[in-house]
Amino acid sequence: MKIFIYCLFTVMLFSCADVSNKSAFTGEAPKHNTAPIGTISSESIYQVTDTFQTQNDTKVTLASFAGKPTVVGMIFTHCTYACPRLTADIKNIEEQLKSANGKVNYLLVSFDSQRDLPDQLQKFANANQLDNNFTLLHGDENTVRTLSVLLNVQFEKDAEGNFSHSNVISVLDKKGALVFQKEGLDADPTDIISSIKQQL
Amino acid sequence: MITTFFCAGNAQKKVVFSGDKMVTVPSGNYQPFFITPNNKPIPVPAFKMDETAVTNAEFLEFVKANPEWRRSKVNRLFADTNYLRHWQSDLSIGESNKKIYNSPVVNVSWFAAEAYCKWKNKKLPTIAQWELAAKAAPKNLKYTSVTDFILDWYTKPNPKVLPNVKSTYQNEYGLYDMNGLIWEWTFNFNSFIASKDSRGNDEDELKNFCAGGALNVADKSDYAAFLRFSYRGSLKGNFCIANLGFRCVKS
Amino acid sequence: MIQISKREPRLKRAILPALLLLSFTFFMSSCKTNSGNNADESKIDTVLTGTVTAELTTAPNVPKPLTYTSPKKVMVTLETIEKVMPISDSSEYTFWTFGGHVPGNFIRVRQGDLVDFTLKNAPDSKMSHSIDLHAVIGPGGGADATSTAPGQSTHFQFRALHPGLFVYHCATGPVPLHIANGMYGLILVEPQGGLPKVDREYYLMQGDFYTKGKYNAPGLQDFDETKALAENPDYVLFNGKVRSTTGPNALQAKVGETVRLFVGNGGPNLVSSFHPIGQIFTKVYMEGGTEVNHDVQTTLIPAGGAAIVEMKMQVPEVINLVDHSIFRAFNKGAIAQIKVTGAENPSVYQKLKP
Numbered sequence: 001m002k003i004f005i006y007c008l009f010t011v012m013l014f015s016c017a018d019v020s021n022k023s024a025f026t027g028e029a030p031k032h033n034t035a036p037i038g039t040i041s042s043e044s045i046y047q048v049t050d051t052f053q054t055q056n057d058t059k060v061t062l063a064s065f066a067g068k069p070t071v072v073g074m075i076f077t078h079c080t081y082a083c084p085r086l087t088a089d090i091k092n093i094e095e096q097l098k099s100a101n102g103k104v105n106y107l108l109v110s111f112d113s114q115r116d117l118p119d120q121l122q123k124f125a126n127a128n129q130l131d132n133n134f135t136l137l138h139g140d141e142n143t144v145r146t147l148s149v150l151l152n153v154q155f156e157k158d159a160e161g162n163f164s165h166s167n168v169i170s171v172l173d174k175k176g177a178l179v180f181q182k183e184g185l186d187a188d189p190t191d192i193i194s195s196i197k198q199q200l
Numbered sequence: 201m202i203t204t205f206f207c208a209g210n211a212q213k214k215v216v217f218s219g220d221k222m223v224t225v226p227s228g229n230y231q232p233f234f235i236t237p238n239n240k241p242i243p244v245p246a247f248k249m250d251e252t253a254v255t256n257a258e259f260l261e262f263v264k265a266n267p268e269w270r271r272s273k274v275n276r277l278f279a280d281t282n283y284l285r286h287w288q289s290d291l292s293i294g295e296s297n298k299k300i301y302n303s304p305v306v307n308v309s310w311f312a313a314e315a316y317c318k319w320k321n322k323k324l325p326t327i328a329q330w331e332l333a334a335k336a337a338p339k340n341l342k343y344t345s346v347t348d349f350i351l352d353w354y355t356k357p358n359p360k361v362l363p364n365v366k367s368t369y370q371n372e373y374g375l376y377d378m379n380g381l382i383w384e385w386t387f388n389f390n391s392f393i394a395s396k397d398s399r400g401n402d403e404d405e406l407k408n409f410c411a412g413g414a415l416n417v418a419d420k421s422d423y424a425a426f427l428r429f430s431y432r433g434s435l436k437g438n439f440c441i442a443n444l445g446f447r448c449v450k451s
Numbered sequence: 452m453i454q455i456s457k458r459e460p461r462l463k464r465a466i467l468p469a470l471l472l473l474s475f476t477f478f479m480s481s482c483k484t485n486s487g488n489n490a491d492e493s494k495i496d497t498v499l500t501g502t503v504t505a506e507l508t509t510a511p512n513v514p515k516p517l518t519y520t521s522p523k524k525v526m527v528t529l530e531t532i533e534k535v536m537p538i539s540d541s542s543e544y545t546f547w548t549f550g551g552h553v554p555g556n557f558i559r560v561r562q563g564d565l566v567d568f569t570l571k572n573a574p575d576s577k578m579s580h581s582i583d584l585h586a587v588i589g590p591g592g593g594a595d596a597t598s599t600a601p602g603q604s605t606h607f608q609f610r611a612l613h614p615g616l617f618v619y620h621c622a623t624g625p626v627p628l629h630i631a632n633g634m635y636g637l638i639l640v641e642p643q644g645g646l647p648k649v650d651r652e653y654y655l656m657q658g659d660f661y662t663k664g665k666y667n668a669p670g671l672q673d674f675d676e677t678k679a680l681a682e683n684p685d686y687v688l689f690n691g692k693v694r695s696t697t698g699p700n701a702l703q704a705k706v707g708e709t710v711r712l713f714v715g716n717g718g719p720n721l722v723s724s725f726h727p728i729g730q731i732f733t734k735v736y737m738e739g740g741t742e743v744n745h746d747v748q749t750t751l752i753p754a755g756g757a758a759i760v761e762m763k764m765q766v767p768e769v770i771n772l773v774d775h776s777i778f779r780a781f782n783k784g785a786i787a788q789i790k791v792t793g794a795e796n797p798s799v800y801q802k803l804k805p
Contacts, residue, residue, distance in 0.1 A: 282574075355577075358577055426628075434600040435600055442601065
């Protein structure tokens with residue numbers, strides 16, 4: 001009986017430890033490497049110097065994500081079907097890469113320049129329990145369109161301010177070059193995960 | 201309007217410019233080609249549009265002022281290996297290419313077109329703006345309908361020498377060659393969210409699109425529009441193609 | 452000791468049921484369908500034993516029968532080319548093509564092959580193009596992966612799971628226009644073991660064309676969308692041109708030979724009633740599939756479909772191959788010919804005095 005209690009206690013301890021690592025909704029900005037220009041390759045998407053705002057209302061350029069492989073998805077928060085699924089797919093990838101926690105960036109960029117301002121992005125992050133590895137980005141129309149072209153994502157705004165868009169999960173290497181993409185929802189993430197592992 | 205005369209030996213320095221003439225396109229409603237679930241037309245406020253497509257001569261000025269957009273320097277992420285391949289060199293269209301100094305510049309990518317328009321404090325037109333501008337009836341066109349004229353152009357091969365701007369037709373807004381010379385880049389060319397195979401009835405594809413599938417077409421017999429949208433759907437941002445150029449707009 | 456006699460009645464009693472059982476087993480096994488090679492995937496060897504480049508031919512020629520006996524990776528590249536060519540003696544038309552001719556190149560692979568397919572679009576094309584091969588099981592038959600802008604190329608692979616003669620065509624919107632302008636061809640997936648040997652094989656593909664001007668009007672003709680919607684063509688042709696396969700261009704054969712025709716119908720609209728005047732199809736692989744019919748006078752080839760037909764050359768003659776919706780043959784160009792040479796064969800056919 002004693003042994004059982006000790007085991008139980010140990011298990012509880014470790015599970016608590018897990019939770020504290022993934023401190024959701026603390027509002028802390030994830031730490032980025034502000035990488036010097038030399039670590040961005042000529043194929044890197046990070047060569048685009050447009051400014052985004054994060055869910056914490058911090059100004060960033062894409063170059064600040066250099067140094068770690070990055071998983072990118074494009075969504076908008078008022079989306080009722082596909083975007084929650086895409087977000088869940090990316091969360092699932094993060095879950096399966098638990099061992100690499102903190103070594104991979106997860107980016108969600110919003111199509112919705114008008115409505116997805118930083119506080120709206122923060123609400124979305126909270127509602128979807130996205131941890132510190134996730135950065136949500138707001139950009140102006142030109143900035144977002146440029147990124148979508150670079151990532152081969154199709155999207156369009158309708159008369160009601162909602163978006164039709166393709167669903168693509170992209171993997172960028174540490175220097176920001178696009179190395180892998182997969183289109184579609186609820187897709188098997190095995191090849192995405194192995195691509196990320198190759199970049200670690 | 202800047203006009204100077206051709207000087208045979210000095211063609212690079214003195215060229216005929218169409219200038220920065222822009223015309224006003226009045227506000228209107230754009231009915232999307234692909235039927236959306238609410239199927240509402242999109243209101244487009246009035247805007248100004250370049251009277252003609254951007255020419256080789258005009259683009260040369262841009263390249264001179266922006267070294268990162270020269271052919272030998274440009275980043276492949278932003279322009280593929282066909283970028284300005286019809287020019288003689290980085291800063292020369294070429295003596296032998298005199299005939300096309302005032303023809304639309306082609307072999308330029310979306311990124312290059314965007315950069316040019318930004319340099320001029322303008323923008324690329326959205327699809328809604330472009331389609332609205334292109335719908336205006338032609339003046340003095342010997343065709344039964346614009347669709348006929350467009351289909352006719354679409355089904356003819358590319359000419360060996362691309363004619364100058366203003367060589368096809370002018371429309372009611374004063375715009376030249378909206379059809380008949382080149383395809384033109386639009387700001388949101390990557391909005392063709394249907395699957396690339398345009399035949400399907402993809403109910404399952406609904407999963408993929410937030411605002412619903414955009415696969416049904418408003419007018420399936422408008423082959424001209426169909427071809428235009430299919431063409432846009434095959435493009436990537438860094439593609440440089442021999443029959444694809446652009447013009448800019450200003451709000 | 453002769454003990455057998457005592458056992459005999461028991462043996463006899465055992466033999467009858469045994470025989471019954473045996474014959475029942477034989478009966479059941481022979482009932483298994485014999486009509487050719489169904490795509491039972493468990494039987495297809497998916498291990499590839501090498502890479503080959505497909506031999507591509509221009510109609511009316513067909514690539515040689517394949518001789519390998521295990522699946523290969525087959526490299527195929529097609530280029531889409533827009534080209535003005537004569538459609539009749541006086542008329543020209545802007546054709547959109549696979550390979551620079553109508554129909555497109557003939558592709559020949561074997562069931563089980565993995566086809567590595569590259570589609571290129573010529574740099575001076577006006578349009579973007581794609582491909583849907585009816586032999587492909589996958590989104591759009593390949594169209595989803597091959598939307599190709601001018602000067603670009605796309606790439607995908609597919610397994611030839613099923614044998615048969617399949618149409619391929621461009622699937623870029625508006626699809627009917629791309630097909631109407633000539634963007635179709637055939638891909639043959641040989642069954643395992645190949646097709647039975649014949650003396651000659653040829654390739655024909657029917658298509659209907661719609662022009663603003665009348666049949667054989669002089670000059671470059673434009674596509675007529677109104678006629679196309681009404682399914683009222685000016686031309687119904689084999690291999691994209693009036694008289695493409697007649698007279699000096701007729702197919703050749705000799706008395707005594709067995710000739711096989713791979714016949715496709717690109718449409719876009721019309722179904723063909725394919726008939727050999729002066730001959731009978733000894734074999735028809737109906738709709739290009741696995742079932743074989745025999746002794747057929749006229750076979751239907753659906754739009755977007757195909758048939759494999761065979762004939763035994765018995766007498767010297769000119770065989771006129773027609774679409775037996777006969778105004779098409781007479782007035783719109785739907786005739787091809789096989790010129791058969793050799794010794795007369797009076798026991799089969801002889802003209803007599805009145």
